[in-house]
Amino acid sequence: MDSPIPDYLHEVLSACGADTSGAVADYIPELAQVDPDRLGVALTTVDGAVYEAGDCESRFTIQSISKPFVYALALQQRGLEAVLDQVDVEPSGEAFNELSLEKGSGRPLNPMINAGAIVVHTMLGDPGDPQGRCDQVLAGLSAFAGRPLDVDEAAYGSETATAFRNYAIANMLRSRDSITEDPEDVVAAYTRQCSVRVSTRDLALMAATLANGGVHPVSEEQVVEEWVARQVMSVMATCGMYDSAGDWISTVGFPAKSGVSGGIIGALPGQLGIAAFSPRLDPHGSSVRGVEVCRHLSADMGLHMM
Numbered sequence: 001m002d003s004p005i006p007d008y009l010h011e012v013l014s015a016c017g018a019d020t021s022g023a024v025a026d027y028i029p030e031l032a033q034v035d036p037d038r039l040g041v042a043l044t045t046v047d048g049a050v051y052e053a054g055d056c057e058s059r060f061t062i063q064s065i066s067k068p069f070v071y072a073l074a075l076q077q078r079g080l081e082a083v084l085d086q087v088d089v090e091p092s093g094e095a096f097n098e099l100s101l102e103k104g105s106g107r108p109l110n111p112m113i114n115a116g117a118i119v120v121h122t123m124l125g126d127p128g129d130p131q132g133r134c135d136q137v138l139a140g141l142s143a144f145a146g147r148p149l150d151v152d153e154a155a156y157g158s159e160t161a162t163a164f165r166n167y168a169i170a171n172m173l174r175s176r177d178s179i180t181e182d183p184e185d186v187v188a189a190y191t192r193q194c195s196v197r198v199s200t201r202d203l204a205l206m207a208a209t210l211a212n213g214g215v216h217p218v219s220e221e222q223v224v225e226e227w228v229a230r231q232v233m234s235v236m237a238t239c240g241m242y243d244s245a246g247d248w249i250s251t252v253g254f255p256a257k258s259g260v261s262g263g264i265i266g267a268l269p270g271q272l273g274i275a276a277f278s279p280r281l282d283p284h285g286s287s288v289r290g291v292e293v294c295r296h297l298s299a300d301m302g303l304h305m306m
């Protein structure tokens with residue numbers, strides 16, 4: 001590649017690489033085993049050019065970055081009203097694993113927190129068919145990535161054995177009929193969604209598909225309609241970074257989503273998909289160096305949308 005962008009991306013990684021603050025997630029035992037020093041960044045334009053630096057090929061579990069994409073699949077399948085009826089779109093101002101239900105309706109406040117994502121997950125496919133749902137999630141995430149993805153069975157087993165907080169959330173949701181299936185089955189299937197393996201490059205292509213109005217920039221498949229991509233990016237902008245969403249949108253300025261394995265994505269409508277990966281997390285559950293990489297890209301490339 002003779003483009004200067006890869007050189008620039010290496011510079012960004014050098015600038016961010018020295019920060020070893022934060023800690024890898026250990027509430028999922030398998031995540032505590034990863035090499036904390038890994039660091040990668042990838043950018044994909046909406047016309048399909050991919051630029052990358054650092055560790056962009058190795059695989060990690062998608063975790064909460066699955067949430068905007070499964071929200072997209074549910075919107076596409078059920079329509080906006082049906083999904084809004086179950087899950088609101090208001091920032092919670094709380095951690096991702098708080099229950100955060102809206103007073104009155106009892107809906108989870110948004111689809112980016114665990115409570116909302118668990119409900120959204122159950123909206124795919126036929127009720128009472130967790131296996132069918134898992135198949136649809138895997139096929140849908142693969143379409144966003146533009147290649148067949150798979151599930152990290154070790155991470156899946158490790159998280160289902162210790163997902164006490166999500167079992168509690170799912171039981172609360174079941175008590176309010178927000179979900180209608182057995183809470184343990186629902187958490188198991190939602191956890192499979194979180195255990196899909198991706199690379200930083202995959203995530204950049206997935207984000208670019210949202211940025212490109214739902215059309216994968218390389219395969220050219222229309223994965224979801226344009227209104228769906230707009231709805232998803234809007235909710236990422238307001239809720240994707242949980243209890244740091246306000247700081248994020250005012251300082252970095254583009255829709256984003258983080259995950260506890262250390263991935264982070266940004267989607268700039270009509271322009272770019274961005275992904276970074278580094279496992280040590282800040283207190284909000286977002287990658288310390290991933291956030292730093294995005295801050296650099298936003299400042300240097302003028303990506304703040306406001």
Ligand code: DON
Binds near residue numbers: 064065096259284285
């Ligand atoms: O449900 C959980 O707790 C994990 N599978 C995903 C959480 C997550 O990635 C939160 N984001 N930073």
